[in-house]
Amino acid sequence: SMRAYYFDNLPGDQRAPHDYVPSRPVDASALAKMNVLSWHIPVEGYESQVDAIARERGYKNRDTINVSKEGMGEVYEAKIKGFFEEHMHEDEEIRYILSGSGFFDVRETPSDAWIRIAVAPGDLLVLPAGIYHRFTLDETDAIKALRLFQDEPKWVPHARSQATDVNVHRVGYLQAIG
Numbered sequence: 001s002m003r004a005y006y007f008d009n010l011p012g013d014q015r016a017p018h019d020y021v022p023s024r025p026v027d028a029s030a031l032a033k034m035n036v037l038s039w040h041i042p043v044e045g046y047e048s049q050v051d052a053i054a055r056e057r058g059y060k061n062r063d064t065i066n067v068s069k070e071g072m073g074e075v076y077e078a079k080i081k082g083f084f085e086e087h088m089h090e091d092e093e094i095r096y097i098l099s100g101s102g103f104f105d106v107r108e109t110p111s112d113a114w115i116r117i118a119v120a121p122g123d124l125l126v127l128p129a130g131i132y133h134r135f136t137l138d139e140t141d142a143i144k145a146l147r148l149f150q151d152e153p154k155w156v157p158h159a160r161s162q163a164t165d166v167n168v169h170r171v172g173y174l175q176a177i178g
């Protein structure tokens with residue numbers, strides 16, 4: 001399963017690992033309690049297994065995103081900055097990594113600590129609606145991923161604020177994790 005650990009909160013490049021020394025690992029069961037789901041499906045021949053999960057979970061649409069200077073052109077810097085601003089969505093954020101690597105940071109509750117999840121090819125990660133999170137490339141500077149969604153693609157990031165703290169999807173998330 002994918003490696004997860006507490007983010008060290010030290011200033012510096014967001015693309016650096018930011019792993020404590022010694023590392024403070026977070027295991028899959030802790031992520032599961034936060035309703036963060038993950039699978040590993042080898043990229044070679046991934047289609048049938050990803051299709052099966054998509055069918056079970058009602059992910060009817062998908063597209064591919066290429067986060068790299070070459071893949072994004074003029075909007076690259078703005079996108080990178082936006083991905084790393086703490087936010088939530090009113091829908092799940094579902095990503096299957098095709099190539100490259102990066103970090104999803106998710107807020108633990110109630111500590112409000114950042115947990116960093118390192119994703120690599122074959123990782124399928126589902127962040128629940130309402131969880132506060134952000135994304136960054138790592139030092140390899142490129143990732144390609146499938147983005148799956150239940151209905152129409154909707155990418156609205158809601159920056160964390162007093163309003164999102166009482167958003168019905170946020171409150172629903174907190175209730176769901178108890």
Ligand code: KMT
Nearest residue numbers: 065067083095135143145
């Ligand atoms: C997002 O919404 O943060 C992204 O799509 C990041 C790139 S996908 C690994």
Ligand code: NI
Nearest residue numbers: 087089093157
């Ligand atoms: Ni997001």
